[in-house]
Amino acid sequence: MENKLIDKLRFYMMNAIDENKDVDSNVIIDIIDILINYYKLESWVRNINVTINEEFNNNMLSLGFYNWYDKQMTFHINAIKYFVENFSNSFSFAIPEKKYFTYCILLIAILHEIEHANQNRVSESDAKDLESLIIQNSVFIDTAKLLEKGYKVEDIEKHCKKINSKEFQKENYNISPIERLASIKALDTTYHIFDFKYGKEKTMSEMSSTELILNIVISDIKFYIINNLNTAYKNGYDRFISPTITYIQRTNPFADLEEILAKSKGLSPTERIIYGLQISNNEQAENENKETTNGKILIK
Numbered sequence: 001m002e003n004k005l006i007d008k009l010r011f012y013m014m015n016a017i018d019e020n021k022d023v024d025s026n027v028i029i030d031i032i033d034i035l036i037n038y039y040k041l042e043s044w045v046r047n048i049n050v051t052i053n054e055e056f057n058n059n060m061l062s063l064g065f066y067n068w069y070d071k072q073m074t075f076h077i078n079a080i081k082y083f084v085e086n087f088s089n090s091f092s093f094a095i096p097e098k099k100y101f102t103y104c105i106l107l108i109a110i111l112h113e114i115e116h117a118n119q120n121r122v123s124e125s126d127a128k129d130l131e132s133l134i135i136q137n138s139v140f141i142d143t144a145k146l147l148e149k150g151y152k153v154e155d156i157e158k159h160c161k162k163i164n165s166k167e168f169q170k171e172n173y174n175i176s177p178i179e180r181l182a183s184i185k186a187l188d189t190t191y192h193i194f195d196f197k198y199g200k201e202k203t204m205s206e207m208s209s210t211e212l213i214l215n216i217v218i219s220d221i222k223f224y225i226i227n228n229l230n231t232a233y234k235n236g237y238d239r240f241i242s243p244t245i246t247y248i249q250r251t252n253p254f255a256d257l258e259e260i261l262a263k264s265k266g267l268s269p270t271e272r273i274i275y276g277l278q279i280s281n282n283e284q285a286e287n288e289n290k291e292t293t294n295g296k297i298l299i300k
């Protein structure tokens with residue numbers, strides 16, 4: 001990610017935090033505008049809705065939502081505040097930390113949905129790099145191509161109905177490469193924005209108390225999200241799966257996996273974890289060990 005965007009977002013966030021600005025629709029729209037302009041996503045984000053008091057279901061807590069069809073983005077301020085309250089308690093944050101945590105979570109939620117808009121753009125493009133292939137095969141079923149190959153209309157329709165159902169999406173959310181990549185990118189950008197120690201090459205003693213707190217907050221969030229991503233590899237007691245390949249097989253049984261596997265040759269274990277591809281049992285054990293013993297994170 002280019003420094004220009006990091007600087008812009010950091011400047012906006014730090015001002016908002018300093019001014020004690022409450023998270024409202026103006027703040028959300030300001031941040032989204034910066035991102036849409038930077039990534040040129042105007043055609044993939046048609047409208048932004050912000051709900052303030054909408055009821056939400058605790059089990060299906062969604063901070064934001066991107067509709068791939070009408071390209072509308074929605075954020076639920078109530079849900080963001082609820083999430084912040086709950087997690088501040090479990091991380092035992094004091095009041096100033098909570099303020100930064102709120103903005104970190106808001107930024108992660110916005111960047112996540114922006115990444116879905118970007119994935120929508122990629123799914124319509126004919127890019128053939130590994131990430132684009134993974135995205136295209138996870139979201140798109142080319143009906144015309146399948147008919148050409150001799151598949152029956154009713155079989156294709158039946159399958160599309162199944163993968164669009166709430167049950168299917170809920171069951172496979174955890175292993176979805178679309179979600180994995182959006183989470184990782186959102187976290188990575190947020191981490192760069194608030195990682196004053198590494199971003200500005202500062203030592204701990206050169207950091208202000210605000211910067212110190214932000215570093216602690218963002219490390220906690222990172223630790224939490226990476227642990228979640230790791231669970232996607234577990235399938236039973238001692239079996240590990242590739243979440244991405246499993247997801248594509250379930251969602252798009254007509255996908256060309258060979259092309260994806262060919263493009264993924266020679267990747268490092270870290271890169272394979274980012275894409276949700278197969279890693280060996282040893283690498284998995286090593287990864288988990290790092291996570292649990294010293295909070296070290298593979299993904300940077």
Ligand SMILES: [Zn+2]
Nearest residue numbers: 112116179182
């Ligand atoms: Zn998502």
